[in-house]
Amino acid sequence: MEKVLSVEHLQKSFKNTKVLKDISFDVHQGEIMAILGPNGAGKSTTIRNIMGIMYPDEGRVTFHNHNGDEIPRHKIGYLPEERGLYKNVKVMDILLYFANLKDYPKEKARKRALDYLKKLGLEGKENASVEELSKGMGQKVQFIGSIIHEPELLILDEPFSGLDPVSQEIFKDEIKNLAKNGTAILLSSHQMNLVEEMCDRLFMISKGQKVIYGSMDQVKAEYANFKCTIRGKNGQNTFKSLPDVTRIDQSDDISVLYLSKDVHVTNWLKQLPNDLNVQELSVDRVSLHEIFVDIATDKNIAQEAGESDA
Amino acid sequence: MRNSLKVAKWEFRRNIRNKSFIVSLFLTPVIFVIFATAPTLLSSFGDDESESTKVYLNDQLGVYDSVEPAIEEGEFVDWDVEQTDADLESMKTQLQSEEESAYILLNDETVETGTVTYLTGDELGAGFESAIRVFEQPIKQLQLKQAGLSAEQMQVVANPIQFESVELTESTGEAMGEGETMGFPYERAIPAIFAGLVLFSIVISGMMIFQSASQEKKDKVAEIILSSVTTGELMQGKILGYFSLGILQVAVWLTMALPIAIWKLDDVPLLEYLFVPETLLLTFIAVLGYLLFASIFVGLGATIEDYSTSGNFQGFVLMIPFLPFVLIGPIFSNPSGVVAQVASYVPFTAPGVLIMRLSALDEWPWIEIIIAIAVLILSIWIFMKLAGKIFQVGILIYGKNATPQEIWKWLRA
Numbered sequence: 001m002e003k004v005l006s007v008e009h010l011q012k013s014f015k016n017t018k019v020l021k022d023i024s025f026d027v028h029q030g031e032i033m034a035i036l037g038p039n040g041a042g043k044s045t046t047i048r049n050i051m052g053i054m055y056p057d058e059g060r061v062t063f064h065n066h067n068g069d070e071i072p073r074h075k076i077g078y079l080p081e082e083r084g085l086y087k088n089v090k091v092m093d094i095l096l097y098f099a100n101l102k103d104y105p106k107e108k109a110r111k112r113a114l115d116y117l118k119k120l121g122l123e124g125k126e127n128a129s130v131e132e133l134s135k136g137m138g139q140k141v142q143f144i145g146s147i148i149h150e151p152e153l154l155i156l157d158e159p160f161s162g163l164d165p166v167s168q169e170i171f172k173d174e175i176k177n178l179a180k181n182g183t184a185i186l187l188s189s190h191q192m193n194l195v196e197e198m199c200d201r202l203f204m205i206s207k208g209q210k211v212i213y214g215s216m217d218q219v220k221a222e223y224a225n226f227k228c229t230i231r232g233k234n235g236q237n238t239f240k241s242l243p244d245v246t247r248i249d250q251s252d253d254i255s256v257l258y259l260s261k262d263v264h265v266t267n268w269l270k271q272l273p274n275d276l277n278v279q280e281l282s283v284d285r286v287s288l289h290e291i292f293v294d295i296a297t298d299k300n301i302a303q304e305a306g307e308s309d310a
Numbered sequence: 311m312r313n314s315l316k317v318a319k320w321e322f323r324r325n326i327r328n329k330s331f332i333v334s335l336f337l338t339p340v341i342f343v344i345f346a347t348a349p350t351l352l353s354s355f356g357d358d359e360s361e362s363t364k365v366y367l368n369d370q371l372g373v374y375d376s377v378e379p380a381i382e383e384g385e386f387v388d389w390d391v392e393q394t395d396a397d398l399e400s401m402k403t404q405l406q407s408e409e410e411s412a413y414i415l416l417n418d419e420t421v422e423t424g425t426v427t428y429l430t431g432d433e434l435g436a437g438f439e440s441a442i443r444v445f446e447q448p449i450k451q452l453q454l455k456q457a458g459l460s461a462e463q464m465q466v467v468a469n470p471i472q473f474e475s476v477e478l479t480e481s482t483g484e485a486m487g488e489g490e491t492m493g494f495p496y497e498r499a500i501p502a503i504f505a506g507l508v509l510f511s512i513v514i515s516g517m518m519i520f521q522s523a524s525q526e527k528k529d530k531v532a533e534i535i536l537s538s539v540t541t542g543e544l545m546q547g548k549i550l551g552y553f554s555l556g557i558l559q560v561a562v563w564l565t566m567a568l569p570i571a572i573w574k575l576d577d578v579p580l581l582e583y584l585f586v587p588e589t590l591l592l593t594f595i596a597v598l599g600y601l602l603f604a605s606i607f608v609g610l611g612a613t614i615e616d617y618s619t620s621g622n623f624q625g626f627v628l629m630i631p632f633l634p635f636v637l638i639g640p641i642f643s644n645p646s647g648v649v650a651q652v653a654s655y656v657p658f659t660a661p662g663v664l665i666m667r668l669s670a671l672d673e674w675p676w677i678e679i680i681i682a683i684a685v686l687i688l689s690i691w692i693f694m695k696l697a698g699k700i701f702q703v704g705i706l707i708y709g710k711n712a713t714p715q716e717i718w719k720w721l722r723a
Contacts, residue, residue, distance in 0.1 A: 053536055053706065078537035082708050084530035089324055097320050101313065101538035145534065 001028035003064050004153050004184035010049060010059035012042075019045050020056070021208045027153065027184045032175065034195045035188040036292060037205040043188040044081050046205070047157050050186075051078055065152070074102040077151035081158045081188075083142050085130045091117070091141055092126040095148055104149035116144045120170060136167050143171065147178065154178060156187040160194055172198055192289035204292070212291075224285040226259045228269075232277035244268055253279070258286070313539040317547020321522065322554050335559060339566045362388040363434065363441075364411035366404075368395060371416045373448035380444060387441040401429055409433035414442065421452050496575070500583040502669030505592030507563065509661055512556030512600040513631045516607050519552045520628065523611025523705065532705045541702040549604045556600065591679075592665050598683065599661025601690045603631050609697030612704035613712035623714045634662025645670035654682040657689035696721055 005027040012020040020042050027033045035043045048054045050061050052071040066072040085094055092113060099109035117123055120140045125133070133141065139162060147154060159175070160168050168191075176198055179185050189195050195202065202219060204212040212219055225246075231254050239248055239257060247258040259268065265283055325331045367374060374393070381389050394413075396404075401413040409431035420426055426445060430438055447468070454464050526532045535544055572580050610627050637659065640649040645667045653663040660682050668674060703720045704712055712720075 048706075051537055052540075053533065073538050076537065078534065080530075080533035080537070082530045082706075083534060084528075086324065086529060086531055087525075088328060093323075097316075098534070098538070100316055100320075101535070142534070146537075 006062040008060045010056045012056050019208045025203045027186045029184050030182045031200040032179045032185045034199040034202045041205045042208040075152040077146040077154040079146040079156045087131050098145040099148045102149035153184045160191050192292050196288045225261050228257045228283045230255045231280040313543040314546040318551035321551030339563050362390045365389045365391045366394045366413045368415045376448045377444050405431045496578045497583050498669050501589035501592050505596045505665045508560050509596035509599050511559045515552045515556035516604045520607035520611040523608050524614045527615050545701050595661050595664050598686045605693045605697040609700035612701040630658050633659045641666050660686050
């Protein structure tokens with residue numbers, strides 16, 4: 001796939017703290033690339049450096065298919081984390097203004113705006129004042145504003161924050177749709193479950209540093225080991241004899257056994273003791289969410305796994 | 311520049327559709343008119359309430375003829391005079407019932423003793439005592455005539471002594487004379503009043519810039535806009551947009567005020583005085599003043615999210631455009647004085663002070679004007695740069711107002 005954006009060796013300091021340490025990644029056409037990380041990890045700072053709202057101390061941001069050093073603003077759609085709308089204006093007026101700033105033809109913009117308002121359940125709101133909108137409706141209007149000009153590259157900073165589950169689904173579908181139609185999408189989030197379902201590749205960042213970078217399958221294969229969750233009354237000692245178990249978490253009736261990386265799942269299952277009390281049993285990979293929480297709480301299983309792997 | 315124009319157009323349209331802007335646009339001149347006319351209106355209401363005093367005059371001397379025109383015009387006294395032959399005693403009973411009336415007796419005895427006998431009803435105000443002095447001059451003349459003075463002698467006695475001052479230099483004396491005959495120096499004041507109005511209006515809309523930048527921060531819309539335009543373009547666009555709003559404001563006010571002014575001052579060739587080269591220069595100075603204040607305000611607005619919790623610093627800066635008002639006294643009393651000269655070179659006061667001085671001075675000190683304008687343009691350039699720096703950082707800081715220390719740090723960055 002064609003590269004749309006490349007970020008190379010980005011470094012940025014505020015006062016004496018280094019908030020970005022050597023950040024590099026690419027975004028390709030038609031893919032959803034996610035920047036993940038806990039609060040304060042440097043997600044928004046990275047994005048602001050890409051958008052030219054801040055300038056990196058070191059490193060390069062390259063927009064492919066574009067000559068010259070200037071940021072091709074009319075080809076980029078941007079939904080910042082801190083976002084809002086002018087208050088006492090009409091929804092359609094503000095959308096047309098955003099389109100106008102991107103040099104997008106007015107009539108085309110109007111048509112697209114109406115389409116998307118309908119799609120996102122805001123039909124008939126085009127002449128409503130922004131003040132009258134609920135917070136969720138406002139978010140939808142902002143989203144439309146960021147894609148009204150058919151951007152090549154769409155950058156979404158925490159697009160799901162403040163949305164109810166229904167709206168989250170709508171956003172997710174729409175973002176997937178855009179990617180399918182060839183838009184390169186870079187989004188940041190800390191809502192792992194949503195990201196896990198939709199993104200093709202991810203870049204996990206913690207304290208300004210790269211932790212994980214790769215495609216979703218790759219990351220899962222590499223970092224997300226198997227875990228076996230068993231519901232049933234079992235004592236601590238029941239699992240002691242089992243091989244390939246790196247960690248056991250027990251609470252009430254549920255025991256979670258984290259398995260080592262090169263475990264053969266079927267063989268391992270055969271070794272379960274006969275007297276095991278099993279009400280439910282499942283084997284799945286450690287979710288992105290768990291990796292994320294571990295990183296955020298400095299348990300660093302992913303990092304350890306990564307290091308031992310390296 | 312194209313993007314700045316888009317922003318300017320947006321800001322203009324957004325405000326022009328804003329109800330509070332429209333209301334203030336039309337209400338401000340109405341309020342001005344009310345404040346200007348209310349006192350006279352009220353006092354004339356007061357006049358209407360007290361009806362003219364009924365005065366019964368027993369004039370055996372024939373002096374009424376000489377004062378009649380003055381009384382009829384009602385300039386000094388508001389009397390309704392009725393000649394009568396009735397004597398003092400019969401009037402006493404009549405005035406018991408007519409409480410707002412008076413009776414004046416003028417006979418030979420009056421001339422001899424120099425005492426006018428009069429009678430007033432209970433309700434009659436104290437004003438009557440001074441009003442009755444309208445008869446003083448004719449009775450005096452009568453006395454002098456009876457004393458056997460000739461017409462010339464009478465003239466000499468009647469004329470009060472006058473004091474006249476002679477000016478040191480002839481030219482100013484002439485100018486003063488000219489000004490006096492005009493009553494008010496419309497010719498020079500009108501371009502200045504116009505420029506002052508322009509300056510006032512666009513400084514007001516300059517303050518709207520402050521609000522707009524602050525609101526942009528509060529609404530968190532800045533970052534979205536900045537994904538399409540640079541901070542410089544956004545800032546310029548705002549300055550330009552609010553400038554057009556200010557001009558629109560002046561235009562609306564003038565279309566409302568001009569007809570009234572022309573009607574009220576029908577002996578002054580208003581338009582002739584307005585469309586002169588001086589107006590152009592004064593307006594140019596006003597526009598420069600706007601650019602200076604607008605750049606300060608737009609930078610300042612970007613540092614404040616919530617005005618109610620902002621410190622004194624920002625409030626103080628907001629007062630800067632009103633500095634020249636403090637200097638009105640010293641400047642008009644001496645338009646070429648030290649205060650006036652120094653204030654012309656200080657960029658913050660220069661626009662207002664220059665407009666005041668140039669309307670008061672006969673000969674324009676061109677060298678001073680050129681230096682002052684040069685200083686002003688240079689400081690506009692510097693303040694635009696500084697405001698750009700503050701704006702760039704400030705507009706993206708969320709959730710707090712910037713302290714002066716922070717602003718200083720951004721400026722040095």
